[in-house]
Amino acid sequence: MTTFEANFTTGEYLNRIDKTRSKITVLGLDAIVVSDPSNMSWLSGYDGWSFYVHQGVILRQEGEPVWWGRGMDTMGARRTVFMQDDCIRGYDDTYVQNPEKHPMEDLSRLLSELGLTKARIGVEMDNYYYSAAAHRTLEQCLPEATFQDATGLVNWQRAVKSEREIEYMRRAARIVEAIHDRILNVAEPGMRKNDLVAEIYAAGIRGADGYWGDYPAIVPMAPSGMDATAPHLTWDDRPMISGEATFFEVAGAHRRYQCPQSRTLFFGTVPQKYRDAEAAVLDGIEAGLEQARPGNHAEDIANAFNATLNKAGFVKDSRCGYAIGISYPPDWGERTISFRRGDMTVLEPGMSFHFMPALWLEDGGLEITEPILITEDGCDCFCDTPRALFVK
């Protein structure tokens, strides 16, 4: 039982479980073992930085979910999950990072105890926290069980957000607005990049509008100049300089819900090429947002964006958006829907995305992005950060 303010009512968790069980039934599974921390949290409320050891939530066709993890983390489970304490099971510390044995030996005993020795069990084959060794051990220990890939099964149930989830994302949106505001206020040529990242972290964790900031599932990305031709470099202490663009790919977070948004800041006189890129991206965003409405497909947004971009002479060959919501490192996306050609997912009210039409040019990067919510008749941008290339 949660011992302080729960993030969601027990009713909401039970709804999520019902929804997930329907899918489990359709797939002919008896149970799923969920290793993705986002899915564990969404189904049970569990929250803690313990995903560096093997853990999971077991959901059967009947009964409460069972939290399973390292013995010492049962204390954190008692304080965060909605279930009673007898649904929390821990394994001995000697299983931790010990090549002589594997925690999945313990899980297989628990699965047997739960009557799943010969069951059809879904596992998240392509999740960070379900390793090849975990799978091999489970298969060896439960030779009569059948394991089936259930990667994304729970993630897909998360696509349409509840009112409370949307509220948390709106709070996170206030926080990412505050981060961009802070960047604009304090960034200047000569400032060490790490000092600016310190400001970004502080603003993000302090929060905004009275709501506290949680940790983003990805660290702030803030590369300048040529470093910004690469999407995922982190910072060092080189000072920012005039005549360079720096993009800020950052997220506000509240109760693990993530609201990422990027902006780009140019010091000095903006070269025409950047102005052209800015105009192309802004037009492309407008064209994409036009398509962001219920009934359309995810690819419609990408196609509209890309067509507009290409007309202006720019090309982007990577996806330009993905689903967002609750998340843990290393990714703030939901790993389901992508804005790219061929993604025929039908958009529904309550789905939330990071529309992420970043351009990486030959001498820098331009990121102007929008977190969006699909509404009854179109879409809302979560943030009101000015949509432009910032210049200082």
Add this chain to the structure above:
Amino acid sequence: MTTFEANFTTGEYLNRIDKTRSKITVLGLDAIVVSDPSNMSWLSGYDGWSFYVHQGVILRQEGEPVWWGRGMDTMGARRTVFMQDDCIRGYDDTYVQNPEKHPMEDLSRLLSELGLTKARIGVEMDNYYYSAAAHRTLEQCLPEATFQDATGLVNWQRAVKSEREIEYMRRAARIVEAIHDRILNVAEPGMRKNDLVAEIYAAGIRGADGYWGDYPAIVPMAPSGMDATAPHLTWDDRPMISGEATFFEVAGAHRRYQCPQSRTLFFGTVPQKYRDAEAAVLDGIEAGLEQARPGNHAEDIANAFNATLNKAGFVKDSRCGYAIGISYPPDWGERTISFRRGDMTVLEPGMSFHFMPALWLEDGGLEITEPILITEDGCDCFCDTPRALFVK
């Protein structure tokens, strides 16, 4: 080629590769595919927050390592790895988080091109970034190859640190000292926990002694009171109160090298029970440090610590330390040596550990920990943070 100051000389990378190849030979392998971002960085210099997609470094018996990852991340690889650009290979963006296909299909083509179609290939079966699906796909695409578990193979080569690595850890030590100093200065009853975490982040990223702070591989942990009975809860906005202990499990980081250290802060009059626990832990630390010298076993430290602790009437049933060095989320440990009974690893000069004798009591937690370096004739503590329960 790195385009700005490289973290290590090419000579140092080549030494690491030689060391790793000897082990590959002993195991009868033709190559290893390394997915652990820490191992990728240690072997090639690669640095970037791109480990949320499949990527790796391939090391064969001959030739330079090959960096392989998402197409857009080849730009970051060009800016961080020591190898020439023709050793950097990217895959198409349509492979990213697409259930229709798997990036390992692309890797298997590359492995074939490298002459490894029928090779014996080591893979890191129990790493976060080598999923069950990744392994299954590789096995399916290269049916004539033999895959062998090489979890920890590279991690073990990292155990003894070079002078430059130790220098980076010392810089990280200055940073974690600065973090604890900042906590002591600003923490007070009534302060929202997230505001204190904002200060921790800002101090850690600003750095110390002129050295910039990198991101820690685990977020700051700072639970108070009953929350501190659980080791891995993160923060919210509840204010700190008098009469409660808060432990701060934080790390300084520099160029991805991690120096974790924990301290505990009590507001008000310390109950005798906490004083007793403090005395027991401090005595236990002294006893453990006595055993931290070349030639002794890792378990000797744990046994000395536990014997002292037990004499004082306290019990700790989890490991009390682990190897540290370069790291990426979700863990700042090296996942090799543990201070616990049965770990017979012989200590050598240059090995570095987080001696982590945390006590979780029934109504709170007490963490007073020391990052240490094994020297020629004993050990050095990396930090000079006062070793005591802090009271304010």
